[in-house]
Amino acid sequence: MVSAVFDHIVAILIVGAVFVSTVVVLPMVSFGNLQAVDQQQLRNTALNVFNTVLLDTGKPTDWGAFIDFQMNDPRVQRFGLANAEDSRFYVLDADKVQRLVVGNPLNSCDYSQVRSLLGLQGYGFMLKIIPPFNVTFLNTPYVVGNVLYYSVKVTYLTGDPIPNALSDATAVYTKTVGSIGYFNVTESPPVLTNAMGIAEGSIGLAYSEPEYYMVTVRVTVADVATMVVMSGNSYENTIANINVVYDTLILTRVEEDEPKDNVWIYDIIAFDSEGTLWDLYHGGKDQESKLNSGQGMFEFWRKAFYGLHGFDPVMFIFNFWAVDANNNGRSQVLVVMAYPNLLTTNIFEYGGSPSSTKTSVAVQRSVMISGMTYTAELWLWKE
Amino acid sequence: MALERIRSFATNKKAQLRIIETILASLIVVAALTFANLYVIAPTSPKYASDELQKLGYNVLQDLYDQDLLARFVYQNEWDNLESALRVTLPRDVYFNLTVYDLDYQKVNDGPILYGSPEAFSSSKNVAAVTYGLTGYPSKVNSTSYQAVYSPRMIILQLSRG
Numbered sequence: 206m207v208s209a210v211f212d213h214i215v216a217i218l219i220v221g222a223v224f225v226s227t228v229v230v231l232p233m234v235s236f237g238n239l240q241a242v243d244q245q246q247l248r249n250t251a252l253n254v255f256n257t258v259l260l261d262t263g264k265p266t267d268w269g270a271f272i273d274f275q276m277n278d279p280r281v282q283r284f285g286l287a288n289a290e291d292s293r294f295y296v297l298d299a300d301k302v303q304r305l306v307v308g309n310p311l312n313s314c315d316y317s318q319v320r321s322l323l324g325l326q327g328y329g330f331m332l333k334i335i336p337p338f339n340v341t342f343l344n345t346p347y348v349v350g351n352v353l354y355y356s357v358k359v360t361y362l363t364g365d366p367i368p369n370a371l372s373d374a375t376a377v378y379t380k381t382v383g384s385i386g387y388f389n390v391t392e393s394p395p396v397l398t399n400a401m402g403i404a405e406g407s408i409g410l411a412y413s414e415p416e417y418y419m420v421t422v423r424v425t426v427a428d429v430a431t432m433v434v435m436s437g438n439s440y441e442n443t444i445a446n447i448n449v450v451y452d453t454l455i456l457t458r459v460e461e462d463e464p465k466d467n468v469w470i471y472d473i474i475a476f477d478s479e480g481t482l483w484d485l486y487h488g489g490k491d492q493e494s495k496l497n498s499g500q501g502m503f504e505f506w507r508k509a510f511y512g513l514h515g516f517d518p519v520m521f522i523f524n525f526w527a528v529d530a531n532n533n534g535r536s537q538v539l540v541v542m543a544y545p546n547l548l549t550t551n552i553f554e555y556g557g558s559p560s561s562t563k564t565s566v567a568v569q570r571s572v573m574i575s576g577m578t579y580t581a582e583l584w585l586w587k588e
Numbered sequence: 589m590a591l592e593r594i595r596s597f598a599t600n601k602k603a604q605l606r607i608i609e610t611i612l613a614s615l616i617v618v619a620a621l622t623f624a625n626l627y628v629i630a631p632t633s634p635k636y637a638s639d640e641l642q643k644l645g646y647n648v649l650q651d652l653y654d655q656d657l658l659a660r661f662v663y664q665n666e667w668d669n670l671e672s673a674l675r676v677t678l679p680r681d682v683y684f685n686l687t688v689y690d691l692d693y694q695k696v697n698d699g700p701i702l703y704g705s706p707e708a709f710s711s712s713k714n715v716a717a718v719t720y721g722l723t724g725y726p727s728k729v730n731s732t733s734y735q736a737v738y739s740p741r742m743i744i745l746q747l748s749r750g
Contacts, residue, residue, distance in 0.1 A: 211603075212602075212603040212607070215603075219607060219610055219611060220610055223615075248640070293654075335679075337677065361675050361676070361680070362680040363680055368668075370672075427673040427676070428669070428673075429652065429657055429676060430677065568640065570647060571647070571648065571677045578676070578677060580677070
């Protein structure tokens with residue numbers, strides 16, 4: 206009798222040990238599968254979030270176009286970057302995208318607000334907007350006599366050259382003779398990149414030795430993706446930041462405490478991704494064209510141009526009448542800005558940073574911003 | 589006393605058999621649970637990652653089609669443009685291999701439309717394939733009318749993540 210009880214006690218102990226080891230071992234065996242399920246759930250969440258960000262216009266539908274946008278504006282009730290005025294899918298509103306640019310002088314939405322609006326408590330995310338290819342100037346464009354020379358190199362993001370990419374160049378240049386300012390725009394015929402991905406071109410100018418000149422080169426690859434880049438002998442911009450909100454151009458102070466001398470706007474030109482040029486504004490030494498330093502929220506000048514949003518501008522060139530960098534008295538100076546600031550050859554990133562790529566998932570898709578194709582990428586992870 | 593019981597246990601074949609029976613029973617239970625775990629097929633990450641690639645590939649082809657570019661590239665044999673278009677619209681860590689066939693399953697593109705090494709497709713566990721059909725391409729007859737010839741093409745796009 207005692208012997209049987211003892212045997213059972215030993216048996217129970219062994220079974221207990223086997224049970225405990227089973228409980229420990231089995232989850233380890235199925236850990237890989239559990240991890241896969243977890244990652245799949247994360248991927249589903251990422252896809253839903255990505256679709257919300259890219260397909261939803263948000264609420265109100267024009268939240269990016271508020272002129273008096275506040276930091277983390279409470280009027281934004283739902284977050285989405287889709288363009289409410291375009292019936293196509295995956296077309297983003299540049300006004301909304303630029304509200305993600307940290308340091309936007311006209312305020313932005315910070316990461317915590319967007320995360321809260323997307324209902325992503327407990328998750329972290331990062332949104333990347335990646336240009337489709339790279340365009341770099343091989344050297345600063347230069348003028349010999351009245352001919353301007355430029356050369357650009359077009360490469361895939363991997364660094365491989367892109368042959369047969371089409372590049373169109375437009376030169377904008379100024380010359381001041383006495384108190385008279387000349388301002389001109391000249392376009393050149395398209396040039397194809399060679400096997401090394403290099404396009405070299407020249408533009409005949411209307412007059413020789415311009416003081417300031419700027420070349421914008423629009424590069425199109427296979428008719429599907431376009432980039433606009435610029436370079437030249439332009440003025441180091443200490444005059445004003447150039448901002449666009451829907452149809453309105455707003456010039457703001459570059460540095461808060463920097464006093465400004467009198468500056469007038471002579472000309473404004475806008476380019477779109479198709480290479481179309483819009484002669485937006487012709488000013489002069491009048492009150493309407495004068496920058497109003499010291500008034501408003503560091504705001505110098507504001508003017509609405511009906512149809513500017515629909516034009517999908519990607520770049521602006523300003524011709525100011527101001528003291529030039531060499532203190533040679535007043536003359537015309539050119540200032541160029543890509544709109545919004547993220548429409549450059551740099552990768553735009555917004556949000557947190559994933560601690561490890563193993564515990565985060567990424568989803569990607571091509572999107573359109575201001576008529577140009579980009580790759581949007583969303584990284585999502587659990588925190 | 590306990591030492592005596594252990595000695596008795598060591599010589600008691602019946603008790604030893606009970607222990608062996610218990611161990612065997614436990615092993616059967618563990619084996620059953622392990623097999624059950626193997627047969628409950630949980631989704632694996634590569635499977636879903638290839639679904640993701642499939643969506644990506646289909647979206648890219650559909651976007652090219654919507655821009656009236658895909659049919660132009662295929663029917664006008666603009667293979668270099670097709671390769672460039674795919675390279676600039678797909679993320680850079682996604683490799684592709686595209687082949688165009690006619691209805692007789694004859695390859696139409698003369699050279700490979702490939703980004704990445706062929707090994708990226710043969711050795712990777714994470715390969716997706718998208719099939720996209722085109723029926724024809726309209727050519728301009730005069731200033732007001734176009735004519736399309738029915739000439740189907742099958743596009744097979746293989747994608748792999750590098």
